[in-house]
């Protein structure tokens with residue numbers, strides 16, 4: 001083994017004071033060596049370089065360290081330091097900001113070890129190192145900020161989407177409602193009635209509940225149109241529907257069957273109850289002021305659903321009853 005190789009492989013403890021000094025000068029991290037008994041703190045050139053101070057330009061005391069700690073970090077740093085010195089914590093390692101010569105702050109990681117204690121257990125000497133972690137800290141802060149702005153962007157977009165969704169749902173409900181209403185009288189239209197008829201016939205069969213149907217037709221509506229015009233006829237249809245509404249409950253479905261014909265579908269009602277409602281409608285309509293010399297009246301055909309009957313059979317029987325009411329002189333219930 002050459003002399004050179006032996007020199008390279010010499011353990012650190014073999015280094016002389018001068019060699020150790022050279023080594024400490026080269027280290028880029030900030031090395032500190034605190035003699036707690038004298039209060040002297042040695043800081044290597046790397047420590048000064050890191051913070052932008054000329055080497056050994058500050059006092060070799062702990063105050064130099066305390067003075068560079070960011071005031072917001074100071075209590076946390078001191079608490080960690082105290083915990084370690086009093087052996088409440090097994091190690092000392094803490095991240096905080098140090099003030100540089102130009103007034104800016106640099107994030108560092110400070111770690112230290114007690115290397116000697118006095119006989120009474122108090123600290124005699126402690127070594128430590130300051131490592132520059134500023135780039136990492138700033139990157140993490142930047143990423144955190146981006147993350148939180150992304151999160152708030154997502155939250156904002158989610159709120160917007162929820163709003164759009166609600167609007168669409170409202171629009172859909174509105175469209176569905178419009179699609180099932182007669183545009184003139186706003187009573188349910190034939191499409192809706194046919195769906196309800198099918199459903200209610202099935203339901204009546206399933207639960208053995210009564211179900212009745214009132215079919216109504218304007219008496220002599222054609223002459224109203226012919227004498228007073230189609231617009232007046234339209235108004236008469238709307239007025240009659242308003243009167244019918246006063247006599248039916250929320251469980252009944254009032255619908256325009258077509259032209260001047262209307263129906264009231266009455267789940268849970270028997271023939272007698274349907275008769276009573278029809279008569280109430282008949283009388284209510286009579287209250288309308290006449291159109292010229294023409295008194296507005298309706299004729300009624302009533303049918304109660306029979307077990308197993310299809311909707312069109314029920315409607316056909318109501319229609320036959322209506323025919324009888326017309327034939328019997330109109331403004332009648334059959």
Ligand SMILES: Nc1nc2c(ncn2[C@@H]2O[C@H](COP(=O)(O)OP(=O)(O)OP(=O)(O)O)[C@@H](O)[C@H]2O)c(=O)[nH]1
Pocket residue numbers: 184217218219220221222223225229230231232233234237258259260326330
């Ligand atoms: N103004 C108006 N008239 C309508 C509307 N739909 C149908 N009609 C008219 O309603 C009339 C229905 O006449 P019919 O039911 O055949 O006969 P009617 O004159 O009522 O006589 P009866 O039913 O026998 O009492 C026709 O003149 C249709 O043109 C509508 O939306 N508006």
